[in-house]
Amino acid sequence: MQQIICRLAKGEAVKYVSHLDLMRAVERGARRAGLPLAHSQGFNPRPKIASASALSVGATSEAELLVIELDEPRDPLDVQERLNGKLPDGLEVLQAWTQPAYKHKFAIGETDTAEFRVTVEGPVEPERLAEAVRAFLGAEEVAVERVKGDRAKQMNIRPFVSALDLVEREPGRAVLRLRVRLSPSGSARTEEVLAAVGIAGDDFRVAVHRTALYASGRTGKQAKQRLERMLPRRSAP
């Protein structure tokens, strides 16, 4: 038995494919590629493919993390190449590496930070946007309302946003860099952060691209050390 971790790109062509459907597409690609997928036991055996933090529909990414479990050991580079030959356009394995089985839960479960590049087109006023971003960062609380069924819940998203930079700005266009913390108690959604700085509604076209997904190491020194050996190094700004 072997576990292969893949960092996957989700391009424009497949950005409307939901997270679950994307997983299934990888599963089918793996079967087409003839990879010896390991299956769960029971009445309805499923291939053992796990993923970290679902990406929202409509967003692209270069940092989707998957763990694929195989019945026989394979060279990760070979897995990457075979899989890439059998994935639909827009899906690509950018990196693949192995890890011992006992670390499985760690790599997927400990990812707690996601970074996004958000490109906004529309009635963008650079100075006003810069001011809104400053106000956001200066605030202790940014309340949003989340509706679940027929119940609405107030939530403060500010603690989950660890970085928000205006990377590019000109009239009509802006690029933001956003870093959010993913935690069991919740997170901030990209569209909520954007709405909080005045970007909402049909007049704006927003392209969300996930640039990184990683463990910040806040969960313990040991965890961080392990992760540094396995995940591409990211320096926390």
Place this chain on the structure above:
Amino acid sequence: MIDDSLDRVLPRVQMPSRYTDGEWNARHKPHDQVALKVALAYPDTYEVGMSHLGLRILYDILNGRDDALAERVFSPWTDLEEEMRRGGLPLWALESGRPVREFDVFGISLPYEMTFTNALNLLDLAGLPLASAERGDDHPLVIAGGPGAANPEPLADFVDAFVLGEGEQVIGEIAEAVIAKRGQGRAATLAALAAIPGVYVPSLYEVTYDGPCVASVEPRDGAPARVCRRVVEDFEAAPYPTDQVVPFLETVHDRVTLEIMRGCSRGCRFCQAGMMYRPVRERSVERLADLARCAVHATGWDEIALLAFNSPDYSRIEALVDRLLAEHAPSGVSISLPSLRTDTFSVGLADRLATVRRGGLTFAPEAGTARLRHAINKPVTDEHLLAAAGAAFQAGWNRIKLYFMIGLPTETDEDVEAIGDLVARVRACGREALEPQRRGRLRLAVSVGAFVPKAHTPFQWWGQVEGEALSERQERIRERTRLKGVQVEFPDPDAAWVEAALSRGDRRLGAVIRRAWELGCRFDSWDDRFDGALWRQAFAECGLDATFYAHRRIPFEETLPWDHLSYGVGREFLLREAEAALRGDLTEDCRTGPCSECGACEGVERRAQVSHG
């Protein structure tokens, strides 16, 4: 393909990947390098349409030609339709993103009558005039086919040509005719199409009426007096696509659909498919094993469904199942039988298939008494059913499904009540078969449908029971099945009559369908979308009586609106069967008994037909 205009609306609609293409095995051919561009549509959602094997076969055949390409079109859900109408976005084909209007042929697959308003909606969203007579040389030809075209008359005003029967061979002939007549105008093309066997061009037929009834249907301009359906003679070698498009979305049938046989000769008298797709043809175990291997390899699906009207009828079903299991079970690919007859053999088979994944089990006794089951020519006995159900429970199933129909010709109150009693007996038998600790988990899902008379069946002359009587019969069943673990599902009595009216309709119903569409009818086959009041209004405004079409017992001697169209089985045979039903006489399956002289084999050479014992 996601172009900019689409990219603007997709973030606002449900399940946007219905509309984005890019699935594995989708075919993208350059538009400027082919003589013929076909947009193949299915008038329902992507998930339903992508589950339809017929569309996949035609897609494969057309794209396999050097001179043609085919792209897919499905009905946009109502949210996208709103966006399209608001933004002036015309209906496009998925692969290229090009408007349907730019294609040479707009082919529409018609699964059944309740998709007719969606078919009209597709024409309108494509920016085409609805009426065939209003379309010109610059518009694509609109060609329809499929089981919903068994009686195509209600759509005669809107469709340029219908294909009767199986499409594998005729599609190529149509492609060649359209290419050959390019630049010569619609009339010349339609005349060429009408000369192809199995192609019906309704505008070349004059219908006269005698009061509410059809008096005559006369061909003109050399069109054949009678159009006979096409049938694939060499089913063994018939094209079967192995590199099928693999959807991202979970579709209704998300698996390899392996068509092991076509046609059914059991002869259930209500069953349109059983009459239309005769004679029975099979593929060999060898060929099926090859096709299955290629399909799994090319798609990555983890399930192979053996498609047949009744898969255990396949003469070498055990050999096939063993072969497929041996090859595919080790890699986690399961084999399933979507349709099973009511016997212990089938349960044994299903149990063997459960080695990988355990699917559901469905039995369809159809009627509550042996008498009525004789009248419909489906002679399952209660003992058979109970033994099969018992075997299923013992083999580990806790839940089975039962299908019944009410309103069948000759049905009495006693027959209806017997359905309830039979359900109770199946439940008792299950409780006996299960160990005490499993008894609480026993579930019977009972579905009770309404009989819909269909063209080209022995029951085409019978009317559907009217809504009130139907409700009353449902109540009789309901009060007998208030049992723990039993769930009974009834159809909306308000929906069945529309299907019945359309299935026996004539050309005058075109106005009703158009009016219903104008009033907002869409997705009529979706329970939560159907609105019977709109259909009643459409009938009333067109001055037509739905009862005449849906509920009337048609005299045997009357001219039927579809009498000029033949699906192989002859009128004499249908009449004989209708009379046999009244007497309660059985007609044997011609695979085991004598030939019933239905007429389906006339002029058909059955190559590679497996012999039966």
